[in-house]
Amino acid sequence: MVQEKIQKANQEALEKILNGQPVLIGIGTASEVVPGMTKKSILHAGPPVTWEKMSGPLKGAVIGGLIYEGLAVNEAEAVALAESGEIIFDPCHHHNAVGPMAGVMTASMPVWIIKNMTYGNEAYCTLNEGLGKVLRYGAYGEDVINRLKWMETVLAPVLKEALALSGSLDLKNMIAQVIMMGDEGHNRNKAGTSLLIRELAPHIIGTSFSNEAKIEVLRFIHGNDHFFLNLTMPACKATLEAAKDIPYSTIVYTMARNGTEFGIRVSGLGDRWFTAPAEIIDGLYFPGYSAADANPDIGDSTITETCGIGGFAMAAAPAIVQFVGGTPQDAINYSKLMYEITEAENNTYKIPVLNFKGTATGIDIQKVVETNILPIINTGIAHNKPGVGQVGAGLVRPPMKCFEDALEAFVLDLEEKGAI
Template sequence: MKEEGDDEMVQERIEGANRLALERILNAQPTLIGIGTAGEVIPGMTKKTILHAGPPISWERMRGPLRGAVMGGLIYEGLAKDEKEAVELAASGEIVFAPCHHHDAVGPMAGVVTASMPVWIVRNMVQGNQAYCTFNEGLGKVLRYGAYGEEVIARLRWMEKVLAPVLKAALELSGPINLKNMIAQAIMMGDEGHNRNKGGTSLLIRELAPHIVAADFCNKEKIDVLQFMHGNDHFFLNLTMPACKASLEAAKGIPYSTIVYTMARNGTEFGIRVSGLGGRWFTAPAEVIDGLYFPGYSAADANPDIGDSAITETCGIGGFAMAAAPAIVQFVGGTPEDAMNYSKMMYEITEGENNAYKIPVLNFRGTATGIDIRKVVETGILPIINTGIAHKEPGVGQIGAGLVRPPMKCFEDALEAFVADLEEKGLL
């Protein structure tokens, strides 16, 4: 039976748990330690495992860009020779589909990871957990946006055979790279860590270039690698994502915590996971993105929100740090004033401020960090996410970029489940 004083005790437990969750996120030290092959380093991977972005989903419920990326992944792995064979195999039940998040990984947009793909290995040096992410292909017709043509597969093979080996050798010469420091510097340079990564990519090139030059590869391979990185401003995104994943996983499973440690989308559903509720997903239909479209495309062509890259916002950067990156509005829409207001608004739904990722224009205030489901529901303010837009049909690719918010139902359902758990324990 509930006794007098229980309400205060429960409140104290929640507040204490949320302080602990925030402390673990802020104390994390995500560090790039290596490069490996997905099938060899990601837990639970097999030749017929395909990881995808967002909460769990079956082939039947996948939409265009995720289907396209799966088809491309099967062709890339040599499990199918063309689109027809890939569709048949994907629908056969032989392929194991699983969220990247269930395997300590994250994937931008469609998020597809297959066994032969090279991945970054990022370790949280405080908690010891690791996170993994594929390499960024660039913009346009790329696998992560659902494109799977010959040029897409050829690029993936070059990344596996040339890009990854050269960078692996360079990283072995350089030693581990502190990504937390690098992200903090990038934010000072006008990045927000999700859709603007010019500073981060530049810092990474600066760090690795001398070691790429010193690596034991022919000059053409080294030049090609440097040119590829130089020509891809989004290259660093695939390091901010596992850095955020490694930081947030430290906050998983804290009893009584209402802090969100995962936000992710599979193109059909948006899903969140909450620290005190373990690995349970709370999902709702994904929203269509409000943004800027490439010539010839409109919202009628857009797939709903997709990708694991919202892990950046979950960790307090990305859309939460747009005030540090006013130039981002030229890519996702809005005005510099909008960017400022979005960042300020996020303080109303979070537990605290990041002591490393600071926004100069807000007098070096730390970014809002630690999304609290209670505050989201109470205020009606939803997290802001900036993101790319994929065409709704497989094989087309990116058609724009913009802003989106999660469905409120995810947070309402999570809060209801949290209250139900307290009631089951006799605390309410």
């Protein structure tokens, strides 16, 4: 009887995930569109964390965010303000948002606005800065702040007007295309960024901005292969949020990390986080760096794996192994293994090399614990000290404790309901 209820609830959750229709509808300012955002709010990746427990890259990104907002003029002032208790720290996930790596979002930052046209909910994400010494990896030098200001004053306004001319963009269809073209939607975004330029370039040219501004915008996107990541993430967030709060469901609708802890949330258990210490990533390092420099796993970008792409779709993107390590056969094997812990094959995201089989979708905490198979995640590696930035990329898995604790809580919840 109970298992029938669980199966029915999981089927409902899966239907909502598979029927989701994420669409890019515009760009706004965080303070104006993100629910609950204030001038002294700092949203971050992963589950809740205090300043004292924040990792180096997250602290670095907070410092940069406070300087960017004009709330501090230097590192010392920013640290003092962060320690004062005046700043509201909260996960992006608590505000219908997601953020890559440190995930810091502040009031003045421009954000993509994605709407799930099937269920009406929205999701938000900042615009992607590129790789290396960038805010999301904990860097906060003058060049980082200047780039963010340019993104606020030039990049976002040009793209906003271009989107007004183009109309909304169907991200689900676009993500399906890029997986066919060799991306996996998390760490390989060459096809996605290329398709986005193809969609927007004519409209960027048609905006009222100067030719210089248009050229700067096109060059910036062209030079940033990861620009599309900040669209796949909120597309996945908008898709998964519709599957939240379905009683008896054991489907995971959030996986996220803050650089200190990894956390998951389960449909039938609502907003509750189940956390454990974040793992060190096994990967490839940039010249001059090693595992000794690596911060534990960080970022909201695991929302892609939660939705059935990213690491789950690596078989579609064999070239990803040049960035994260391993072999093309490893990529295929990882994707195949994920069917053991999921409830369905995706009806839209297909893997050509697997005879166009849909990606493994709908992580079930029961199956994870029963099989002892953990989700595979590919991700960037941040330096463990504030201000340095990215040092590599690789593969990682969540701590099993998150899933064990969630399943234990689920059983207790059933007992309290008198279901068992």
